[in-house]
Every structure is written in C-alpha cells, then in structure tokens.
Amino acid sequence: MGESRTELLAWLNDLLQVGYTKIEQCGTGAAHCQIIDSIYRDLPLNKVKFNSKQEYEYVANFKVLQNAFxxxxxxNAIPVERLIKCKFQDxxxxxxxxxxxxDNYFPGGTYDAVGRRGGKAADTPVRGSTQKLSTGGAVKKSTSSIAPARATRAGPRSSDMARNAEPANNNQAQLEAEYQKALQDMQQQVMEAKLTVEQVEKExxxxxxxxxxxxxYVQQQIETGKHPEEGVLSHIANIMYKTEEGFEIPAGEGAEEETF
Structure with a gap:
C-alpha cells in the first residue's frame, strides 16, 4: 500500500517548496513535472504553467511530462484525461x-525547487473552490453575514448537491472496481508469461x-578413424557446426572436452 494523503502532501511540499493542501491540485501536472525534474534536472520548466487554472493548460503541462517520460x-502510462479532472482517487x-x-531514482543532494522554476509560485487553487472573484479581480471570501432570504435557499441547494454526489460516488466505485479487475488481469497475464518462459527454457x-x-559422440568417432561411416559422421558434424549469417559461435564453444 502506498503512502497516505497526508504523507504524500508533506513529501511534495517539502521537495517542491509549495503549499499544496489537496492531492487534487496535482491534476494540473505542474508538480509531476518538477518531481521528474528533481531526478534528472533537465525538464524545460519554463514551459510549465505553475498557476494554471484551465484544462488546456493542464494538458500542456502533461505534454511536457510525457516528453520527459x-x-x-x-x-508507465500517464492517464491524462482522468488526472486533469482533478479527482482525488485518480x-x-x-x-x-x-x-x-x-524513491528509486532520486540522486540525492539538495534540489532547489524554487530556483529551478524561476521563482514562480506554484500553489495552484483547487478547481471548484468556494472562493469567488470580484469584478476588481481580488479574492472575495464568503462571510457569515448572509441575508436571511439567501439562507433559506441554502438548504435545498445543499440537499440537491448531496443527491448529485450519489451518482458521482457510484461512478467512482465502478471505476475503482474496473481498475482492480484490470490490475488482476495484468497480474494473471504476467504469471502466465513467466510460466511459458520457464517451460521454453526447460525444453x-x-x-x-x-x-x-x-x-x-561424433567427435570421438571421427578422431578414432576406424569407422567406414566417417564420411557420414563428418557430414553430421558439418551440419551441427553450420551457422546462419550474422551468427557467431561464442568463444570456447565446440572445442571444449567433456568427461563423464
């Protein structure tokens, strides 16, 4: 089992010097690009949009990541279409x-994440946040001073959202079941392939x-020179030592003697 959400966020924020609060923020692709850059130090991070907010920007980031792969x-396949939806499980x-x-390939040492991305901030907001933008562009947070008329309408809206969430949860469960089935099928195929290889090697x-x-036996009979079938034996030996074009007998083979 992999690390938990909390462990992953702590590692990601420490490595990349960011302030991610949700796994879903990785759906922009920017963090993944910089994770790979921390290993190879050769990604063109100037092409990565670290504060992207639209799906087409996410796709552009994942193209940079795919090029690095x-x-x-x-x-390993990158499920871009699922990741850019910013769903938690994917x-x-x-x-x-x-x-x-x-963990397997990080070379160690210090990684200057901020310097590598040119000092750009990388705390991408989660799409679907309850924060709204005012006409002036400043962030406007909701407050408790809501008119009573609006408050009375909040109840039905919340219940509608809950009902709408049920199909989404069912869909997520179905996707997870399909993922598990596909994983089991792949594991079965790998096992069958291993058994086939073992059988071929035995044969x-x-x-x-x-x-x-x-x-x-042929070598021994030819060396004695006492058999009228020597020509036949020589012919058999020639067939055994015959090679195809481009094939070379490894050094030492065919000349070594065996004792029984």
Missing part, C-alpha cells in the same frame, strides 16, 4: 506511483543436452 524511457494513485519512482536445455551428447 519518453526521453528517459520511463515505461491523482492519489498516480502520485503514489510517482513517489515510488522518486531448450533438454534439446541442447541431447545435441551436445551427439556432438561429443
């Missing part, structure tokens, strides 16, 4: 994978030993 041959699972990758070893016995 391709460059360094990181064999972003949690991907961040857990990123943490494991970082290869079996036939190799048989051919080796024949090779030794």
């Amino acid at each position: 391709d460059k360094h041959k990181i064999d 972003n949690l699972e991907f961040l857990q994978w990123m943490k494991k990758f970082w 290869r070893e079996f036939y190799f030993l048989k051919l080796r016995e024949i090779e030794i």
